[in-house]
Amino acid sequence: MTNEEIASVTETLQSGWISKGPKVIEFEKQLGEFTGAEHVISCNSGTAALHMALLALGVGEGDEVIVPSFTFCSSVNVILHVGATPVFADIREADLCIDPEDVRQKLSPRTKAVIAVHFAGYPADLDELDAICKENQLYLIEDAAHALGTQYNGTMIGTHGDAVCFSFYATKNITTGEGGALIVKDGEAAERARLYGWHGITKNAWNRYGEKGSWRYDVLLPGFKYNMTDIQAALGLVQLSRAIDIQEKRERIAHYYAAELADLTDSSRLPLVDIPTGITHSWHLFILRIKERSGMDRDLFIEEMKAKNIGLSVHFIPVHMHPYYKEHFPAKLPITEKIFTEIVSLPLYSQLSEEDCEYIIQSIKETLTIEKGVRQ
Numbered sequence: 001m002t003n004e005e006i007a008s009v010t011e012t013l014q015s016g017w018i019s020k021g022p023k024v025i026e027f028e029k030q031l032g033e034f035t036g037a038e039h040v041i042s043c044n045s046g047t048a049a050l051h052m053a054l055l056a057l058g059v060g061e062g063d064e065v066i067v068p069s070f071t072f073c074s075s076v077n078v079i080l081h082v083g084a085t086p087v088f089a090d091i092r093e094a095d096l097c098i099d100p101e102d103v104r105q106k107l108s109p110r111t112k113a114v115i116a117v118h119f120a121g122y123p124a125d126l127d128e129l130d131a132i133c134k135e136n137q138l139y140l141i142e143d144a145a146h147a148l149g150t151q152y153n154g155t156m157i158g159t160h161g162d163a164v165c166f167s168f169y170a171t172k173n174i175t176t177g178e179g180g181a182l183i184v185k186d187g188e189a190a191e192r193a194r195l196y197g198w199h200g201i202t203k204n205a206w207n208r209y210g211e212k213g214s215w216r217y218d219v220l221l222p223g224f225k226y227n228m229t230d231i232q233a234a235l236g237l238v239q240l241s242r243a244i245d246i247q248e249k250r251e252r253i254a255h256y257y258a259a260e261l262a263d264l265t266d267s268s269r270l271p272l273v274d275i276p277t278g279i280t281h282s283w284h285l286f287i288l289r290i291k292e293r294s295g296m297d298r299d300l301f302i303e304e305m306k307a308k309n310i311g312l313s314v315h316f317i318p319v320h321m322h323p324y325y326k327e328h329f330p331a332k333l334p335i336t337e338k339i340f341t342e343i344v345s346l347p348l349y350s351q352l353s354e355e356d357c358e359y360i361i362q363s364i365k366e367t368l369t370i371e372k373g374v375r376q
């Protein structure tokens with residue numbers, strides 16, 4: 001956080017309006033300009049955005065939604081919250097995003113929507129997915145929790161699918177502490193999303209208590225309380241103004257990691273850094289894959305790096321491997337299951353210092369080569 005973020009939040013705290021108000025409205029406007037989208041609905045989490053997307057598009061009881069298992073659990077939990085059934089699709093090795101070929105395999109007469117996750121900030125194959133959705137009259141929903149600033153076909157993520165869901169959780173490229181936003185292509189669906197996110201009430205508090213406001217309001221459907229607050233939006237506005245700068249810093253670190261680790265390619269696999277034309281990677285995550293032939297177990301690698309004071313994480317434990325989903329929605333997803341055993345996410349944030357990056361690289365090299373030596 002810079003002094004600018006602190007000043008912006010302080011000003012809002014002193015303004016007399018801390019819940020949904022002018023800052024939220026301005027944040028939605030700015031996010032619309034950033035993404036090129038018309039209908040932006042801010043909310044209190046990426047999960048809420050996904051839930052509202054399904055509700056607004058009328059996905060519910062009796063419907064199936066095709067979704068990757070290689071994602072955070074909330075991309076799938078929300079499908080159950082609307083009474084629909086998740087159908088897991090596998091991912092592609094090249095980009096770790098949902099495999100359109102497997103989506104085709106998983107289609108059924110009950111399929112209503114496909115959720116594509118832009119994993120780590122690299123875009124899913126939207127052209128192929130869009131073609132499948134159009135052919136079969138399905139909704140395309142993008143889980144863009146990792147993908148603010150990602151571009152596909154030279155266009156910002158936000159204007160491709162029927163609904164696009166962002167997260168501004170603390171670890172995301174830009175943050176509001178907790179927060180999210182939903183973009184909906186269709187104007188009527190966007191209005192429904194707004195209703196669902198605000199108790200089903202036709203007027204929000206800012207309108208009600210403002211100069212032209214009235215005490216009257218109507219409840220049109222049983223909605224949820226998913227709104228963003230002005231405190232969050234005050235933070236988000238400054239973060240959004242720095243989004244490209246933050247992204248460039250992350251990109252520099254990702255390219256440094258990739259260059260430094262290039263000589264370890266017999267024991268690890270790096271993410272794609274030679275990005276095809278038209279695509280911009282937001283570099284939310286840098287995923288290193290530990291190859292089986294390195295002789296190094298992924299879990300042991302994490303332990304050894306931890307002993308060197310480097311915290312690594314795993315994105316993600318596939319959803320179908322969690323106890324609830326194993327019991328209720330068993331699936332076989334060979335690529336997802338194999339990749340899960342190999343992946344670690346390296347530290348990646350805009351303020352990571354050069355010394356820290358060098359130390360991380362040196363530690364990875366030591367850990368992977370030493371272990372290889374021992375086993376040979």
Ligand SMILES: Cc1ncc(COP(=O)(O)O)c(C=O)c1O
Nearest residue numbers: 045046047072074145167168169
């Ligand atoms: C792929 C993906 N989808 C959805 C979410 C949910 O976002 P939030 O934590 O803002 O609810 C996350 C958050 O980590 C995520 O990584």
